[in-house]
Amino acid sequence: MTKSTKTLDNPLLNVSSLPNFELFHVKHIKPAITQLLAENRAEIARLVAMTETPSWQNFIEPLEVIDNRFERVWGPIGHLDAVKNSDEWHEVYTDCLGKVTAYYTEVGQNTGLYTKFNAIADSLEFLDYSLAQKKVIENALRNFRLSGIALPAEQQSEYQEITQQLSQLSSLFANNVLKSSQAWSKQITDESLLKGLPDSAKGLLKQLAENRELTGWCVTLDFPSYLAVMTHADNRELRAEIYRAFGTRSSDQALNTAFDNTDNMHKIRSLRHQKANLLGFDQYADYSLATKMAESSEQVLGFLRDLATKSKPQAVQELKTLTEFAKRELGIDDFQPWDVTFASEKLKSKTLSLSQELLRPYFPVESALKGLFDITQRLFGIRIQAKTEVPVWHPDVRFFELIAENDDVVGQFYLDLYARDNKRGGAWMDSAISRWRHPNGKLQKPVAYLVCNFTPPLEGQVACLTHDELTTLFHEFGHGIHHLMTEMEQLDISGISGVPWDAVELPSQFMENFCWEREGLALISSHIETGETLPDDLFEALKKSRGFQSAMMMLRQIEFSLTDFEMHAYYNPERVEAVADLSQRIRQEVAVIMPPEYSRSMHSFSHIFAGGYAAGYFSYKWAEVLSADAFGLFEEEGILNPETGAKFKNIILAAGGSIDPMVLFKAFRGREPNIDALLRHSGITV
Known part of the structure; x- marks a missing residue:
């Protein structure tokens, strides 16, 4: 060439x-x-x-x-x-x-x-x-x-047209979510409306106002801003207002309907069904499972409903406890969804003497990164160091190298931690460069993008992470090492390439566990003022908090997973069930918290409509069974046991997409996966 x-x-x-x-x-x-x-x-x-x-x-x-x-x-x-x-x-x-x-x-084709x-x-x-x-x-x-290689020419053209439309619609969907989020903001000049917010949160809102050349404070739908209000604002009206704005983004219920995704969702569902039918599948879910570990729709739905059955009794009790607490301690008689996060934080603070803000000073970004890198070196024999003078897309972005014990560079990654304007929400890892052996013999080293949307540092201050943000950092880093520590040299199975979607979350969810263990937290935590690691009383409270409302959270994820899967497993073009109706039907079955009629969470659910998780959102729970059970071996042999770490690296991470993940899991664990570890880690008793 x-x-x-x-x-x-x-x-x-x-x-x-x-x-x-x-x-x-x-x-x-x-x-x-x-x-x-x-x-x-x-x-x-x-x-x-x-x-x-x-x-x-x-x-x-x-x-x-x-x-x-x-x-x-x-x-x-x-x-x-x-x-x-x-x-x-x-x-x-x-x-x-x-x-x-x-x-x-x-x-x-x-x-x-x-x-x-x-x-x-x-x-x-x-x-x-x-x-x-x-x-x-x-x-x-x-x-x-x-891809339709066996289709007649006319149907191949139809397949091409459908694929083209789906690609454009997915891009439009994601952009509508971003634009709708940016279209809403609320300036606040009366500080009393922000009663309850900690200084760090108020500082963030003030900084957001200054960025927009406004006086006072500004609430936006960027997640750090949204979460600060929902967690801490005493003012119910303010919480209700931002709850509605966030839950109606890019929908017909938003204040600005210019970015409504209703038609896009309808078209995407229809086109996916047509695409699956062209290829000989009854439903898009069947097409999706052709490249996953799960073998059938019945298996997926049975797995999710089994988890729901095991979780719901405890979730009902958790909500009852929360509702009674809100009435007794907070004076909230008509408990609403916009009270859940606020009341939960108050209940956690009262019963466990714990809150995200209480933990935040123990997790300065630099300490969190140092701890993460120390854990990586102890487990996998890989050290991580910063590299400067590398071109980046924003001044906040940093660049790091993974270096083996023989001083060879294993891989590199960009780290983009903070939320800002014109940046898509959420957190993700993506491949920048894949590990690959060129025909000339030269080995191309892998490079990853690790992207988060954490609360940015206030001017003149050091950024500190909540424990939720800390686990997100470890999660994305887990994806990163899956990509970077591969030993595959063939492009299509290198790193996460070729890994079934319902197994790709195993390393990411596995890494989260170190944020909950004393051995991990001793390396991660360092108080912003004293340098003290997380004290015993806070550690014990944190361990207990892992099971705090865990059944409610489990049902929330199952609700999303079932809605996604049924949307693609039972699609009837003659009688299409509207997404809002489908969501409500699933909620009635498994949920304990019922959002108001105007809620349109699916309209901004980019995972499903723009992010590759269509008929695959169940993958998070599916892989969580694998990751929890895999971490169980570390619990048995030592949380930071380098031999177990080497085993995980050499079996799970090194193989990339070259071997069926169930074969890899059995080689690592010595048996089939067991759901008990997930329930135990989640604090769910059955």
């Missing part, structure tokens, strides 16, 4: 080093993608036309070369759309997204490619391939079938 001279003129096309975000401009996007797609198509045409017998060297490796280059060009474009969004960038990104989607659909993959699978050479190489071929053949 000839290298275009244009490559040198467009910084997006320079993939010989880390992305130089400082040089990226919206004008670079379209030329880069246009050139890249043209070069990829030319290389694919060459490979399809070659007369030699296809092999790993002459066929798979050239495909890996173009796939790797594509990830390294397209990846930063999508990343910047999420962390540094602008209307101009998003418009061009969305335009190119259509071209990229068309390209991938075209590749998935390329009969010439499919024929050559089949020829390799049927060859004698295939028998001598490594397990990893065989898995790459098997996954490719499966993905061809799921």
Whole structure:
């Protein structure tokens, strides 16, 4: 493949080093993608036309070369759309997204490619391939079938059109959530309305007002701002107002309905069903499960309802306790959903002498990171150190390297911790660069993006994390080490690539456990003023708090999981059940807290409609069984036992997507997974 001279003129096309975000401009996007797609198509045409017998060297490796280059060009474009969004960038990104989607659909339906993959699978050479190489071929053949390779030409065109529309609608959905969130804010000039908020929270709201050149304080729908009000504000009217604004984002019930996702959701559901039917599946859920550990819709729904049955009696009692406390201690006779977080914090403070604000001074960001890195070194023999003078997309972003005991760099990651304008909400890990062995023999080291939306530091002060934020940091880092500590050198099974969606949360949820253990907290915590680690009384309260309202939280996740799965498992195009009706039906079955009629939480649920979790949100609970049971071995052999850590790294993390995760789990644990550890960690007794 000839290298275009244009490559040198467009910084997006320079993939010989880390992305130089400082040089990226919206004008670079379209030329880069246009050139890249043209070069990829030319290389694919060459490979399809070659007369030699296809092999790993002459066929798979050239495909890996173009796939790797594509990830390294397209990846930063999508990343910047999420962390540094602008209307101009998003418009061009969305335009190119259509071209990229068309390209991938075209590749998935390329009969010439499919024929050559089949020829390799049927060859004698295939028998001598490594397990990893065989898995790459098997996954490719499966993905061809799921891309409509066997469809007649007319239906292939229909599949292409559906896929194109779904891609655009998902992007529109996510952007509507961001824009709807940004469209709402509330200026407050009367400080008495903020009674109950700690100084740190009021400082955040004042900083948000100053950023908007407003006097007083400003409440926004960024999660740190929203949570501060819902947790601490004595003023019920204020809590009710922001609860409604947050729960009606991008819906027909929002104050500004310009970003309503109702039609997008309806179209997405319909198109997913059509896509599944085209491929011979009765429902989209069946299509989704074709690439997951779970074997059937019945198995998934049975798993979720079993968890609900085990959790609901305790959840009913938890809500009764909370409601009675709110009436007795807080004077709230008509208990409402916007009282739940507020009253829960008061109840926790009273019964456990614990609150997020009480814990916050013990988790300065630097101490939390040092503890996280210390744990990583003790468990996995990997040290982590900062690297400066690396181009980033915002001054707050930092860059780190993972270094092995032999001083080799294992991988690197960007860390973007704080919420800000024009940054998508939530927390996530994404691949910047995948570990891969180039045909020339050079090993490409993996790089990850770790993104959170924590409360930013107030001017002149050090940022401290709540314990909830701490567990989020460890969660995303768990995804990060899954990507960075892989030993796979084939692109499609390296890191989290090729890992079934319902197993990909195992390392992330596993890492959260260290935030609850004395051995972990001794390394993580350091009081902002005294340097003291978390004292025994707070540690005991924290351990007890892990089971605080855990059944209510369990049911909340099951409610989301069931709504998502039933939405895709029982879709009837002749009689479509509206999302709001479906949500209400599931709530009546499993929930104990009933939101008001205007609630539209699904309208901003990007996980399902824009984030790859369609008919897969159950994966969090499915993987939590695996992660809790895996951590049980550390509880048995030592929380920071380096031998157990090495076993986890060498079996679970190193394998990437090369081996079925159930096989890996059994190799690590020595048996099938058991649900008991999850219930025990959650404080749910049955």
